[in-house]
Amino acid sequence: MTMEDILNKARDVAAGAERKTTELVGKTKIKMEISSIQKQLAAVFEGIGRLEFDAASSGEDITALKAEAFETVRELQKELEKQYDRWYDMNGAVRCGACDAVNEGDAAFCKKCGKTL
Numbered sequence: 001m002t003m004e005d006i007l008n009k010a011r012d013v014a015a016g017a018e019r020k021t022t023e024l025v026g027k028t029k030i031k032m033e034i035s036s037i038q039k040q041l042a043a044v045f046e047g048i049g050r051l052e053f054d055a056a057s058s059g060e061d062i063t064a065l066k067a068e069a070f071e072t073v074r075e076l077q078k079e080l081e082k083q084y085d086r087w088y089d090m091n092g093a094v095r096c097g098a099c100d101a102v103n104e105g106d107a108a109f110c111k112k113c114g115k116t117l
């Protein structure tokens with residue numbers, strides 16, 4: 001699989017998760033979504049490593065391809081964050097009054113800003 005393939009597939013996952021968000025209600029589906037995004041993230045990170053290695057050997061300029069890969073990582077991370085929020089919301093999550101971060105239901109302090117919940 002080339003880097004282009006990896007990026008295209010990862011982008012499909014990010015976009016697909018977005019599209020399906022309204023249809024998805026089941027916890028199992030959210031878990032599958034999270035797992036799928038995590039796998040794509042791992043694939044993109046691995047691809048970046050391989051890309052760097054190959055470029056070091058061939059001397060090819062991969063600046064543009066790397067920028068593209070980093071952008072895909074950010075998209076996937078954003079989508080992952082969204083799915084985690086949905087997951088926590090379904091499991092009695094508490095939103096922080098100060099920064100609006102989603103925390104687990106039994107958390108005493110906000111994981112993001114440290115305020116008492």
Ligand SMILES: [Zn+2]
Binds near residue numbers: 097099113114
């Ligand atoms: Zn907070």
